[in-house]
Amino acid sequence: xxxxxxxxxxxxxxxxxxxxxxxxxxxxxxxxxxxxxxxxxxxxxxxxxxxxxxxxxxxxxxxxxxxxxxxxxxxxxxxxxxxxxxxxxxxxxxxxxxxxxxxxxxxxxxxxxxxxxxxxxxxxxxxxxxxxxxxxxxxxxxxxxxxxxxxxxxxxxxxxxxxxxxxxxxxxxxxxxxxxxxxxxxxxxxxxxxxxxxxxxxxxxxxxxxxxxxxxxxxxxxxxxxxxxxxxxxxxxxxxxxxxxxxxxxxxxxxxxxxxxxxxxxxxxxxxxxxxxxxxxxxxxxxxxxxxxxxxxxxxxxxxxxxxxxxxxxxxxxxxxxxxxxxxxxxxxxxxxxxxxxxxxxxxxxxxxxxxxxxxxxxxxxxxxxxxxxxxxxxxxxxxxxxxxxxxxxxxxxxxxxxxxxxxxxxxxxxxxxxxxxxxxxxxxxxxxxxxxxxxxxxxxxxxxxxxxxxxxxxxxxxxxxxxxxxxxxxxxxxxxxxxxxxxxxxxxxxxxxxxxxxxxxxxxxxxxxxxxxxxxxxxxxxxxxxxxxxxxxxxxxxxxxxxxxxxxxxxxxxxxxxxxxxxxxxxxxxxxxxxxxxxxxxxxxxxxxxxxxxxxxxxxxxxxxxxxxxxxxxxxx
Numbered sequence: 051x052x053x054x055x056x057x058x059x060x061x062x063x064x065x066x067x068x069x070x071x072x073x074x075x076x077x078x079x080x081x082x083x084x085x086x087x088x089x090x091x092x093x094x095x096x097x098x099x100x101x102x103x104x105x106x107x108x109x110x111x112x113x114x115x116x117x118x119x120x121x122x123x124x125x126x127x128x129x130x131x132x133x134x135x136x137x138x139x140x141x142x143x144x145x146x147x148x149x150x151x152x153x154x155x156x157x158x159x160x161x162x163x164x165x166x167x168x169x170x171x172x173x174x175x176x177x178x179x180x181x182x183x184x185x186x187x188x189x190x191x192x193x194x195x196x197x198x199x200x201x202x203x204x205x206x207x208x209x210x211x212x213x214x215x216x217x218x219x220x221x222x223x224x225x226x227x228x229x230x231x232x233x234x235x236x237x238x239x240x241x242x243x244x245x246x247x248x249x250x251x252x253x254x255x256x257x258x259x260x261x262x263x264x265x266x267x268x269x270x271x272x273x274x275x276x277x278x279x280x281x282x283x284x285x286x287x288x289x290x291x292x293x294x295x296x297x298x299x300x301x302x303x304x305x306x307x308x309x310x311x312x313x314x315x316x317x318x319x320x321x322x323x324x325x326x327x328x329x330x331x332x333x334x335x336x337x338x339x340x341x342x343x344x345x346x347x348x349x350x351x352x353x354x355x356x357x358x359x360x361x362x363x364x365x366x367x368x369x370x371x372x373x374x375x376x377x378x379x380x381x382x383x384x385x386x387x388x389x390x391x392x393x394x395x396x397x398x399x400x401x402x403x404x405x406x407x408x409x410x411x412x413x414x415x416x417x418x419x420x421x422x423x424x425x426x427x428x429x430x431x432x433x434x435x436x437x438x439x440x441x442x443x444x445x446x447x448x449x450x451x452x453x454x455x456x457x458x459x460x461x462x463x464x465x466x467x468x469x470x471x472x473x474x475x476x477x478x479x480x481x482x483x484x485x486x487x488x489x490x491x492x493x494x495x496x497x498x499x500x501x502x503x504x505x506x507x508x509x510x511x512x513x514x515x516x517x518x519x520x521x522x523x524x525x526x527x528x529x530x531x532x533x534x535x536x537x538x539x540x541x542x543x544x545x546x547x548x549x550x551x552x553x554x555x556x557x558x559x560x561x562x563x564x565x566x567x568x569x570x571x572x573x574x575x576x577x578x579x580x581x582x583x584x585x586x587x588x589x590x591x592x593x594x595x596x597x598x599x600x601x602x603x604x605x606x607x608x609x610x611x612x613x614x615x616x617x618x619x620x621x622x623x624x625x626x627x628x629x630x631x632x633x634x635x636x637x638x639x640x641x642x643x644x645x646x647x648x649x650x651x652x653x654x655x656x657x658x659x660x661x662x663x664x665x666x667x668x669x670x671x672x
Contacts, residue, residue: 099226099250103214103257106230110203113192114151119185119215124177129155131185132218133171134258134384137197137211139333139371141448143387146212147171149199153187172385189213194323196331196342205265205285206231207323209333209340211258211384218385221254229264236268238283240319240337255381259336263321273300278313286324288346295350298413302362305411305670306369306403309490310497314373320361324349332360334367358413359422363404370403371396374496377506393445393452394532395512398468399493401426402476410670420551423473424650427553429466430538431649434459434583437535441467442509458594459583462535470538471531477545477668478527479520485667491519546651549668550661556648560615565623565638566645567592574607582645590638593629600626 100122107115121129133147147170155163155173157180165175175183191201191213200207206229214227227241228248239262241249247264251257265285272281273296280303284290299320307313315337325344332341341360343349349357371379378390390396405422408414414422430436437459439447444461445468451461476489495515500507517524530536543553557563566585570577578596581588598606601613602624617623622639654661666672 099224101217101220101223101225101254103225103227104230105206105208105227107201107206110201110206113190113201115189115191115199115201115206115208115213117187117189117213117215119187120182121185121217121220122182124181124183127177127179129175129177129183130168130218131173131175131215132385133213133215134211135171135386136384137209137333138259138379138382139335139367140197140453141388141393142452143449144212145170149190149213151188151190153185155183155185158182158184169385185215187215194325194342195329196323196333196340204267205263206235207264207285208262210260210262214254214257216254216258216384221381223253225251225254225257227251227257227262229262231264232266234266235264236266236270238263238268238270238281238285238319238321240315240317240335256336258384260338261321261335261340263323263340271296273303275300275303276307276313278307278315278317280318280320282320282322284322284324286322286344286346287326288322288324288349291350298358299361301411301413302358302407303365305407306362306365309403309407310369310494314368314501318365318368320364330356330360332364334364334371336372337368339364339367355414355418358408359405362408362413363400366400366403366407369497369501370400370493373501374493375501375506377508380504380506387449389446389449391442391445391509392507392512393448393464394441394468394471396445397464398441398466398470399472399489401465401469402472403493406669416669420651426466426469427542427649427651429463430470432580432646433463433466435461435463436467436538440533440535441471442532455579458580467538470542474531474538474541474545475516475524475527477548478524479516480664480668481548482520482522485664487519488668489516492516495519547654548661549665550654550657551651551665552654554650554652555644556650557644558646558648559611560618561587561611562646563644564618564640565614568646569598569610571608571610576606576608576610580646585643585645586638586641590636591634592625592627592636592638595629597628598625599628599633 102120104118105115135146136142136144153173155165155175157163157178163175163178163180163183165173168174177183189199191199194200197209199209199212226248231247237247239249240260241251241262244250251260263283263285267285269284269290270281271292272279280299282295282299317337319338321338321340323340323342324346325342326346327344329342329344332339341364343353343357343360345353376390376392376396378388382388405419409416409419439461441462441464445464447461448464472489480488492515496507513524513528531538531541546553562568565587566582567578567587568580570579576598578592578594578598581592581594598610600606601610602617604613606613614623618640620640622637625636625638627634627636663672
């Protein structure tokens with residue numbers, strides 16, 4: 051119930067009352083005796099953004115988040131609203147709209163407005179003359195990882211890009227977000243805080259890129275580097291060793307700022323979801339990152355290296371991806387795929403530097419770094435997709451199957467092959483400039499020329515800058531390793547030799563090394579997960595997803611490798627296999643060649659002074 055002063059716009063007045071009641075928690079009854087007072091109210095309400103979001107919930111165990119999206123200043127008969135179909139940092143379609151349970155637009159009088167869905171995640175609303183539209187919907191939030199939205203009795207965790215609608219033609223307008231929370235809840239977010247649990251964003255892109263964690267269990271601490279405050283937040287059952295953690299985080303943060311010269315943002319937040327199970331997932335954001343890791347009880351001991359590695363990787367993204375962005379990502383189009391071939395820079399270079407920075411900062415020892423690099427090598431040589439699809443083409447195809455196995459041997463990895471390409475390019479630049487320049491200079495140039503100016507860079511820009519700094523052509527390098535599928539091994543051996551390291555190959559299990567297939571064991575079930583092309587396993591007819599039941603009539607119960615080794619001695623083996631629910635007898639015979647091997651790096655026995663100097667300059671210890 052309300053009263054409108056004489057001479058005012060009745061509908062506009064009602065909309066102001068609705069907004070005031072909904073967003074300032076005032077009763078929906080206001081009597082204004084004069085038009086002057088009405089004008090004062092109008093002015094005050096105009097201070098609000100025209101795009102406002104209110105998040106609340108009543109039964110957290112149902113995982114349903116109630117969202118109210120208010121759009122003011124509507125001047126059309128129809129209003130289109132869109133929910134993102136993917137999130138930056140994971141380049142595949144996600145279909146977040148499947149989590150919306152209820153959806154209803156209303157005018158300021160609470161009258162329901164007609165609407166229809168025009169795509170899987172886009173709605174067209176008939177405004178019927180309303181200047182302000184209130185869209186009320188519920189979002190099912192029951193997935194907990196570094197890029198999701200989650201609600202239960204212990205926390206509310208929101209990635210706006212999952213669940214917040216936007217008006218496509220008004221994405222550049224300021225937004226406000228308010229969250230209704232229990233009094234004892236703390237909030238962690240990179241958004242600008244207005245007061246309590248109310249925040250503002252310069253536009254939808256900022257709103258979508260600033261996740262929020264709210265919980266009474268949040269723990270936090272901070273450190274400062276070059277007047278930028280870095281806040282570390284933990285949600286979950288974890289006991290941070292703050293002295294150790296802040297010391298190490300400050301070291302690798304200082305090393306990254308030293309490399310680039312300045313930080314792209316005024317503040318930064320490490321938002322950790324500490325999970326009870328084994329987990330490893332990080333997502334970069336403009337002035338923050340969400341990192342889901344576990345098991346939480348071991349984060350300060352056995353899992354600490356993993357925690358450092360993913361944290362350094364995600365911080366490097368503050369420059370590489372959030373500031374230095376492929377031209378296809380400016381601006382993001384959340385409604386469809388944003389294809390680029392530059393994943394080998396966005397993720398590959400970041401993977402390379404994420405670990406190297408830890409070595410340079412003295413956080414990782416030489417041995418710790420060697421172990422992480424060796425892991426990249428084993429993944430690389432075990433992935434036959436590197437011979438089928440280049441790392442540049444594989445970047446484009448992340449939108450198809452970038453985060454799952456996909457067709458066996460189909461693609462390279464923008465993380466693994468991308469990181470090794472970054473290493474090889476770095477060493478080649480150092481070789482050609484007597485260590486006066488490196489890939490560091492390329493990334494700084496990209497930051498200065500593109501990142502600071504909010505311009506997108508292309509593949510041609512990346513290659514051009516590398517060639518200018520190295521003062522040589524990289525045509526052959528890019529054709530062979532980035533745009534082509536040539537073997538990396540000869541170039542890797544040469545680059546490792548430059549810093550005094552050798553490539554070491556070691557045997558693995560009998561079935562992997564001698565027969566050429568990998569397995570996964572779950573209980574008593576043994577399933578093939580990978581078959582090396584032209585290996586004895588491949589030639590015999592074994593296939594991915596085949597279940598091996600017996601070897602030479604001996605039933606397999608989690609001991610396939612042992613039975614194969616026992617019966618073999620270079621002889622044929624008879625495998626009983628269930629393939630697509632049909633039983634087969636398959637004979638496989640080793641051919642004396644090695645297939646899946648373990649790769650690592652080790653210091654050469656004799657290192658020259660030049661190699662030692664090269665290593666120290668590369669590792670940042672000289």
